[in-house]
Amino acid sequence: MRTAKQPSPPSEAATAEVSRQTFPAESEQLRQVCESVREAASLCGFDERTSYACQLATCEAVENVIQHGYRGAAGGQVTVETRARPGDLVVEIVDDAPPFDPTSYPLVSDASPDDMQVGGRGILMIHRVMDDVHYERRGNKNHLRLTKNRAFTGA
């Protein structure tokens, strides 16, 4: 795992705390991914419930990269960058797996006893937690940007 504290760009110097960590694309790293988001959420002043929701959404996104992006292939990496300002968290997840746009999938509905579909739940969780979800393919990398700027008070 590489860790780098990035100096903030001049325009955000007074407010944004930027942290970037690169992890092997393995599920055993999810705890560390959560920890990096927890630290950033704390800098934003988020309450415990909002912080947890952001950790959950980020981990769902990273699980998607591991399972659907790299498809379990060894050697992949995923970079998680957090930009924290009071009341405003941006998490950007960057990987060099083949193009994978989680925002292109239609959102599943709430399950019912007649429809216990389990697929697509992670993407639903990401959209329900985050206030903005943006995907972009830049060069040979996937960039998924998750923004949270309102308190989470329930699904």
Add this chain to the structure above:
Amino acid sequence: MEIKTQPYERVTVVAVEGRVDSASAGDLEAELKRLIEEGKASFVLDLSGVEFLSSSGLRVLVTTLKTVRKAGGDLRLAAMSQRASDAIELAGLDPLFKTYEDREAAVASF
């Protein structure tokens, strides 16, 4: 993640603690499969100690629910932590499960 199993007369209580994500969900799935293979079909999952519950863990809960309902049993949730409850609602899976304030109430419901 820690799993503690406690047999009752008509039901098996499985208490899950810690993180349930794609790194640990396989262990929970294996334990529930083992119990089902022993002939158990009625479960109470005590989620009071769950600190993190991702869609990988939720997938195990739903697949187990399907299996035990087919066998005439059920999987009911007890004493959910706020974190477990939030994850289940965010995933839109709360309509599937019967939930109880505490373990005793869930056991008595069978």
